[in-house]
Amino acid sequence: MCGISGIISIDGSPIKSLGQRLDMMTKNLNHRGPDKSGIYLTPKKNFGLSNNRLSIVSPKEDLLLPFTKDQKNFLSFNGEIYNYREIRDYLKKEYVKFTTSTDTEVLYEFLKKFNNENFYKLNGMWSFAYYNQEKHELLLSRDLLGERHLFYTVEENELIFSSEVKPIIMASLQKHELDFDSILTSWKFNSCAPGKTLVKNINRLKPGTNLVFKNKNIEIKKFQKLKPEKWFDFFNKKPSFKEIDEVFEKLFTKEVNLRLPKDVNFLTPLSGGIDSTILVKFIKKTVKNLKTFYSISSNKQSSKTYIEYDGMTETSLSKYLAQKFETNHETFKSENKENAIELKEASKNCFDGCVDFGVVNYSMIAKYVKNKNGKVIMFAEGPDELNGGYQSDIEAYKIDNIFFKRKFLLNLLKNKHIKNLVIKLLKLKKNIEFEFNYDPFYTRVNHLVSPNKFLNTIIKDLDFHRLYDFGTIDQDYKDVSSYLDNSQKRSLIYATKTLPDMFNLRTDKAFMKFSVEARLPYQAICLVEFLIAMPDKYKFNKNLGKYYFREYVRKNIDELVSKMPKLGMGFALWQNEESKKILKIEETIKNTNFFSYFPFKKNIKEILLDKKTHPGNLWTSYALINTFDELNKFNKSKKFDYNLKN
DSSP: OEEEEEEEESSSOOOTTHHHHHHHHHHHTGGGOBSEEEEEEOTTSSEEEEEEEOOOSSTTSOOOSSBOSSSSEEEEEEEEETTHHHHHHHHHHTTOOOSSOOHHHHHHHHHHHHTTSOGGGOOEEEEEEEEETTTTEEEEEEOTTOOSOOEEEEETTEEEEESSHHHHHHHOSSOOOBOHHHHHHHHHHSSOOTTOOSBTTEEEOOTTEEEEEETTEEEEEEOOOOOGGGGHHHHHTOOOHHHHHHHHHHHHHHHHHHHSOSSSOEEEEOOSSHHHHHHHHHHTTTOSSOEEEEEEESOHHHHOTTOOBTTBOHHHHHHHHHHHHTOEEEEEEEOHHHHHHHHHHHTTOOTTSOOOTHHHHHHHHHHHHHHTTOOEEEOOOSHHHHTTOSHHHHHHHHHIIIIITSGGGGGGGGSHHHHHHHHHHTTOOTTOOOOOSSSSOOOTTTSSSOTHHHHHHHBSSOOGGGGGGGGSOOGGGHHHHTTSOHHHHHHHHIIIIIIIIIIHHHHHHHHHHTTOEEEOGGGOHHHHHHHHHSOGGGTOBTTBSOHHHHHHHHHHTOHHHHHOOOOOOOSGGGOSHHHHHHHOHHHHHHHOOGGGGTTBOTTHHHHHTSTTSOHHHHHHHHHHHHHHHHHHHHHHTOOOOOOSOO
16 A cells, blocks of 8 residues: 655646655655655656555565656556456566566556556556656546545646645645535535545545546546446346355455455454454455454443343454454454544544544554554455445335335325324334435435434525435446346445445545555455345345345354344544543534634534534534644645745
């Protein structure tokens, strides 16, 4: 894993303070690549490119950064190409000579041959910048599942890009401000709409998309999309669970093995949950001396690890499974003070739109992995989204079976009394807000449990539907979506919106802060397509989601694990007395002028500080306030020497 940054002149003229600005961007990304960094400036000073390297593949090789073999083409690469050996063998047949054993050189030669085509041949996660000096052409790219991120802005005569938003703000010659729609989208979804950030005019390259700069023009185009239709024929035959097992095991075994680090230490969480248990089972097929761990909070109230199921806690179950798998297992505890300090720092850096407190949970895990001399974590992110793992998915399934199969009944829900009766009869959550008035009724994790009611109390006359790009099917998938049931559609939205633009952002942000690479085998494209195509009868059974995965665990690992309820992250990280003293959330809300810059209601502070307000809204407002203040600090510190010698 690495960090990349760059600035290119659109008309080809020299860039003001290029060296100074790029050096600042590079230093700000040291955490992403502490092993080595490098900067290249063109002789004309019309382009600059930097690369910070975290050495994972062939770590002992001293790569030139940014990478070049001819001083004409330059590559800054953030990510991993898992099938690079296969591609290298193909390129060797085309008489390409290699000087290193790295995936960076393989990608470099691949781009020289194919430019911005044939990306479907690459199995990996990436964001990269590839520059042709003779033509003054630039290619920026982000992988299909959005595991790696790339941000950019166009201002005056410059295109500025980076792995994170903060370096762009620091290198920009302009002042910046927050975008109100992005504030609301982040409040509702814990992240901005696809392609957006919290900062006006700073964009996020969408997943599976290239940005091509050529002949003074910028073109953004999709190079790949998911194809769940590959599996329609298979599922139309109504396969047995045994037949599904054969496909799943074949796909997952291959993708897990591709992602296993060969040259550096790695660790794997083993929580006792379904997803991590399956992952450990498959890793153990190859790795004998596997290091696993489980993390708990020192705050019992927040951890939810003390909830008993059939006489076992999640903590004790993880130890039981570690013994069963014969892994080298540890349980570590993160302290309240440590969490609070990390929360405070994280709240100042939400420019990308990720205001989710879970960043801190993951950061503590990353810190533990780093302290154990690990560079990689094999992480089970994705199955909940793709296989009906959330309570809201289960509740949506109940609604689907009654109302969407009898659409004439939908009108009945407009009646408040009937809606309340339905909620009671189906044993749904009391605070459910049905959103049947837009297509398709599927927004991300909280498509049923929505904060719209709260937002309506703090904002006047807002049309929330303009924010729903986050939770609707893209036009690219309209044709295939007509063949999907509602649960399949939700899985498609999760895969194309929620995972890349919220969860993967959170994961990348947290782990890279501590120079740890997260590999996500459940998000292999072939597996994602398979799980999207899986009909709802394989995903739900009565009041349980993830039906197929539960059955797989029951048959192949342990029946108790298959019955464990989902335990999510609690909101109480900052609610113990020690954390309150450090964070000062209520004091921050009372003293801020943040809300006056945007069309919030005048009594918003009173509403937020009301004891009945959900604590999640307190955290969101706290993160937005601190990010707003941090942005103002950057704006006040713009002091560049506009000479051309740098």
